[in-house]
Amino acid sequence: MSHLPSLRQLEFLVALVEEQHFGRAAEKCNVSQSALSTALKELEQNLGVHLAERTKRSVTITPLGNALADRARRILLDTRAFVDFASANSRFLAGDLKLGVISTVGPYLLPGLMPHLRKKFPELRLFIKEGMTSDLLLALQNGYLDAVLLALPFEIGDLAYETLFEDGYKLAVGPDHPLAKLKHADGADLEGTRMMLLEKGHCLQQHALSAFTPIGPVQDSSFEATSLSTLVGMVAEGLGTTLLPDIAIKAGLTDKYDLHLVDVDKALPRKITLTWRKSSPRGEELKQLGEFIKQIYKGQET
Structure with a gap:
């Protein structure tokens, strides 16, 4: 009779499938490679199946291994939800909270927000992970994060979210640039202007390009x-133009540079949101957290 696998073995299996490498999977789980390999061999023996094909240089997950990893991921997610449910019903906004945040929001929102959070929720311990939207959403869906601070529009599937505020843009140019003479700019003014933007993967890249319709x-x-x-450094050197989000400008990103910031009229702003799984037992807490962040940001603006 087979014994039930341990949660640790399921965690090892999911990590191996995600990393496709024993060393990286072991590092992700904070164990030695030999410990991870031994635990997975024991899991295979217990289940009577092959989960992976091993060679000295590579690992190939079997179709059954991939299918079982999907089930293991759901089990781990439900187990985390089980623990979170207990925590959520014992203390409000207390304990550990794993928060993802995109790099075009985190550095400009969190420094001003954290002192207020510590004062309002002294028992809350935030663990922050910065990254790109797609990576953070995947981590959220797989249960590695409790919530994500991100910017819409972006395809988030069947996730719950609270809109915190809208974040507009300003055109940043060097003082000698022809556009520096403008006090206001719209899509027609910027039609065909070649702008330096963030690399692919940053949602701000697409947001900036779609801020003006139909031309820009x-x-x-x-x-x-x-x-x-x-981007700011390059523009300050007279090498081009860019669009900067208001949240970064308000946080002082451009203060030490000789730049001209032009108001942009009728640009579609991005929406900064707090996003979480609809199935999260901490959903009501996160909604309240979103309301608190909204109030703090609004207060800092006035």
């Missing part, structure tokens, strides 16, 4: 930045 700027394909700081 295009991306300068010769340059893609990894951060807003890089």
Whole structure:
């Protein structure tokens, strides 16, 4: 008779399927490679199946291994929800909360927000993971994160969210740029303007390009930045133009640079949201957290 697998074995299986490498899977689970390999062999023996085909240089997950990993992922997610449900019903906004945040929001929102969160919810311990929207949403859906701060529009599937505020843009140009003479700009003013933007994978790249309809700027394909700081530095050197989100400007991103910031009229803003799984037992808590963040940000604006 087969014994029930341990949650740790299921975690090892999911990690191996996601990483496709024993070493990286072991590192992800904070165990030695030999410990992970031994545990998975024991799981295979217990179940009487092959989960992976091993060679000295590679690992190939069997079709059954992939199918079982999908089931294991759901079991782990339900187990985390079981623990979260107990925590959520014992203390409100207390304990550990794993929060993902995109890099075009986190550095400009969190520093001003954290002191208020600590004062309002002293028992809440936030663990922050910064990344790109698609990666953070995958981590959220797989149960590695409790919530994500991101910007819409973006396809988020069947997830719950609370809109916190709208984030508009300003056109950033060097003081000698022809567009610097403008006080306001719209899509017609910027039609065909080649703008330096973030590299692919950052949702702000697409948001900036779609901020004006039906006409507006295009991306300068010769340059893609990894951060807003890089974009600001390049524009300050007179190498091009860009659109910067208001949240970053308000946080002081451009303060030490000689830039001209032009108001952009009728640009479609992005919506900053707090997003979580509809099945999360902490859904009501997260909604209240979103309301609190909304109030704090509104207060900082006035």
